[in-house]
Amino acid sequence: DSGVTQTPKHLITATGQRVTLRCSPRSGDLSVYWYQQSLDQGLQFLIQYYNGEERAKGNILERFSAQQFPDLHSELNLSSLELGDSALYFCASSPTGQNYQPQHFGDGTRLSIL
């Protein structure tokens, strides 16, 4: 158990809808990362937060947004969903988000768009 909690584990919805994925980092970790793994693709970095502030941004679509709240949990919002957004979304956390710190991954949220 990594200590990182993601909910829900599975989500099925339709095109055009909006969903929110939630992540609670390990106790004491201030930084949260979001990743997407689509079929037959490697993990893609989406965005990183540290103590409520955006720290780094990867290939995150404009239809996607994220935030980190004062209690350090983070939410990834996906809107105007398309079939291609079906993927496994991971959250990871580290103590202060420095690149030399290992990241601890949650179990992921599997999003299926019908």
Place this chain on the structure above:
Amino acid sequence: ILNVEQSPQSLHVQEGDSTNFTCSFPSSNFYALHWYRWETAKSPEALFVMTLNGDEKKKGRISATLNTKEGYSYLYIKGSQPEDSATYLCACHMNSGGYQKVTFGIGTKLQVIP
């Protein structure tokens, strides 16, 4: 575009054999290289974080080396066991346009045959 490549993509070895795989990355603007072990139906688990040229890290039968000048890292497994069967991912943290980016390789899938 930051290309992180791993080879081979898959590998079958007999129990007891030693093996190694490669992660190659652009050598400029490098911050850190992370190795992860990813078992099926689980989340990636951090193995090593390497930052300095010449770094060598070891955990049990698994070790890794880093060459930032030529842009590669090797992961070695000595005396492979069936429980080593997993996908091994590398992730490169680099500076891209003034921002830190994290790029994962596609992984090396290792199958250890009893």
